[in-house]
Amino acid sequence: MCGIVGYVGSRDATPLLVNGLRRLEYRGYDSAGVAIQENGHLEVRRAEGKLDNLVQAIAQKPLTGRSGIGHTRWATHGRPSEQNAHPHVDCGAVTAVIHNGIIENFAELKAPLVSDGHRFSSETDTEVVVHLLEEELKRGRPLEEAALRVLPQLEGAAALAFLSVKDPGKIVAARISNAGGVIVGYGEGENFIASDIPALLEHTRRMTFLDPGEMAVVTATGVSFRRLEDGAQIEKAVQQIQWDAVSAAKAGYKHFMLKEIHEQPRVVSDTLIGRVERTSGRVVFDDDLKLTDAQVRSLQRITLLGCGTAGYAALAGKYLIERLAKIPCDAEIPSEYRYRDPVVTGDHLVVSLTQSGETADTLGAMEEAKKRGARLLTFVNVMGSQASRLADDVIYLHAGPEISVASTKAYTTMLVDLYLFAIYLAQRRGTVSAEEAGQLLAEAFHLPTLIDAVLGEEPKVKALAYRYHQARDFLFLGRGMNYPTALEGAHKLKELSYSHAEGTAAGEMKHGINALIDETLPVIAIALRDSTYKKMRSNIQEVRARAGVVIAVADDDDEEIAEHADAVIRVPHTNELLSPALAVLPLHLFAYHVADRRGNDVDQPRNLAKSVTVE
Ligand code: F6R
Numbered sequence: 001m002c003g004i005v006g007y008v009g010s011r012d013a014t015p016l017l018v019n020g021l022r023r024l025e026y027r028g029y030d031s032a033g034v035a036i037q038e039n040g041h042l043e044v045r046r047a048e049g050k051l052d053n054l055v056q057a058i059a060q061k062p063l064t065g066r067s068g069i070g071h072t073r074w075a076t077h078g079r080p081s082e083q084n085a086h087p088h089v090d091c092g093a094v095t096a097v098i099h100n101g102i103i104e105n106f107a108e109l110k111a112p113l114v115s116d117g118h119r120f121s122s123e124t125d126t127e128v129v130v131h132l133l134e135e136e137l138k139r140g141r142p143l144e145e146a147a148l149r150v151l152p153q154l155e156g157a158a159a160l161a162f163l164s165v166k167d168p169g170k171i172v173a174a175r176i177s178n179a180g181g182v183i184v185g186y187g188e189g190e191n192f193i194a195s196d197i198p199a200l201l202e203h204t205r206r207m208t209f210l211d212p213g214e215m216a217v218v219t220a221t222g223v224s225f226r227r228l229e230d231g232a233q234i235e236k237a238v239q240q241i242q243w244d245a246v247s248a249a250k251a252g253y254k255h256f257m258l259k260e261i262h263e264q265p266r267v268v269s270d271t272l273i274g275r276v277e278r279t280s281g282r283v284v285f286d287d288d289l290k291l292t293d294a295q296v297r298s299l300q301r302i303t304l305l306g307c308g309t310a311g312y313a314a315l316a317g318k319y320l321i322e323r324l325a326k327i328p329c330d331a332e333i334p335s336e337y338r339y340r341d342p343v344v345t346g347d348h349l350v351v352s353l354t355q356s357g358e359t360a361d362t363l364g365a366m367e368e369a370k371k372r373g374a375r376l377l378t379f380v381n382v383m384g385s386q387a388s389r390l391a392d393d394v395i396y397l398h399a400g401p402e403i404s405v406a407s408t409k410a411y412t413t414m415l416v417d418l419y420l421f422a423i424y425l426a427q428r429r430g431t432v433s434a435e436e437a438g439q440l441l442a443e444a445f446h447l448p449t450l451i452d453a454v455l456g457e458e459p460k461v462k463a464l465a466y467r468y469h470q471a472r473d474f475l476f477l478g479r480g481m482n483y484p485t486a487l488e489g490a491h492k493l494k495e496l497s498y499s500h501a502e503g504t505a506a507g508e509m510k511h512g513i514n515a516l517i518d519e520t521l522p523v524i525a526i527a528l529r530d531s532t533y534k535k536m537r538s539n540i541q542e543v544r545a546r547a548g549v550v551i552a553v554a555d556d557d558d559e560e561i562a563e564h565a566d567a568v569i570r571v572p573h574t575n576e577l578l579s580p581a582l583a584v585l586p587l588h589l590f591a592y593h594v595a596d597r598r599g600n601d602v603d604q605p606r607n608l609a610k611s612v613t614v615e
Helices: 013-027 051-060 106-115 127-138 143-153 256-262 264-272 293-298 308-325 360-371 386-390 409-429 434-455 458-468 480-497 506-511 533-545 580-597
Strands: 003-008 031-038 041-048 067-073 095-103 156-164 171-176 183-186 191-194 206-209 214-218 223-227 301-305 329-332 348-354 375-380 393-396 473-478 500-505 522-527 549-555 567-571
Touching (some): 003 156, 013 051, 013 067, 031 051, 031 156, 095 127, 127 156, 143 171, 256 264, 264 434, 301 308, 308 329, 360 375, 360 386, 375 386, 434 567, 458 580, 473 506, 473 533, 480 522, 480 580, 500 506, 533 549
Parallel strands (some): 301 348, 348 375, 375 393, 473 522, 522 549
Antiparallel strands (some): 003 067, 003 191, 031 041, 156 171, 171 214, 183 206, 214 223
């Protein structure tokens, strides 16, 4: 949830760290800080609130040096304040620590330190680590040896990095358990660490990803790796990252979210490319899907898991797979799944969906499923992320870096990949004819053009968002394939606008939700000409009969719908199973423009963070 960066080399570390933090701010933005070590001194600057406050603090009291660490925080233990901002230092301001995650046993570790006279200056769980290190460093141990003694004492999920004047020109970074990524980036005569790829892209594409239980010792001239369990030296592969710095920048858009929405024609093309074998017309995934055709044929059940937006993709995946491949599916919330004693039967595939690949709840549920004997497949965007290592099979989303906290293009690519995956399963199980599969795939390849057309409707969506931006409540209705779309539309509006919004299956209205409807309630109804169209039109009439305001998302040639709605947003027609990838676009744009009109921070909504690496 928090972002960590580090630099050792011959350049001035401060601007490099601040730039890195700028790219990680989406992970947390309650406070930020840097620690720089030079000439036997450690200097720290910290500030509550957004990174710009830290920039001001540094401008007022500059600090320079050639090694340093930086942090942007999403508060867990201790309210957002300068005092609780990282880095934290020991009693003698000799060593600094930054941390992403939660140290569950910090209270037990702290008590003896306090009795021994250590002075704590924050309410965080993190500070205990630097006082433990202080004890070890006093005994003259190098930083990595001290860390090897301290880190095994910590319980919980964490990524940490240390810098000390006792062992200058060195950063020690470690990853404990699943949550909290640490990446090492390699430069010429300089090296970096960060929690996420975008913070490093400006400097290098050569990176190594720490696995849980591993530590990196980083100096300007080299990087070595140790195992936390026994301190043994280990070799780690260097990976070449394909993303470039340009694709991780705003490119003239007011917000990352808007840029990411407009990238969708391209990323959906990237998702489709290479996924259909020319000769056979069969869907193929790259080498990371190792399921054999025989295993696909014997699958008895699929459980799909995802948090928030990824969870709505999981629900759409259930509808798709059951419809095309006739395999019984469940869609589940990972934080429930992992603790509810789930039943895993033989030939059970558990599919996780995650943009970041670092969501603690999702990873926990995957581990639980694996323990119970399921085969794990993950649909993930970030290469090298923990989900991609935990899973037996991986399908990469090809969405490129998603920086905005609100997930948009990752959601669309999840929908497209799930559509392809359902066809893939159906082809191997013989539940679609070659002709039907060919037709479904041809429609998929047309999708980027259709997405482009929907994005052309943005001025109209914006006008509607401006008209209704002050409403206190919103209702999103969908049925069938677009029930998950209604849930996603409400979710996005809530997280960005801070208004209350509810998404529901339209058939459920009469069981309670109808009581909410009056003339102040905008109701966004997805009413495409599919198998649920007539039912949906009746639901719209029910809303109108109770004076609700209806905004319909409808097919571009549906003339009739205008009689039933106060406003209509048009999308081009595609097949029902693919339609969620189009219908969601105006809903994302609507949420964006309502939030922007309200003056909210669209890319960094309050109380949220991009990578949710705590439970
Ligand atoms: C919604 C949103 C969150 C994430 C959720 C899962 O816009 O951003 O609901 O979808 O936290 O994140 P990943 O996909 O990284 O596992």
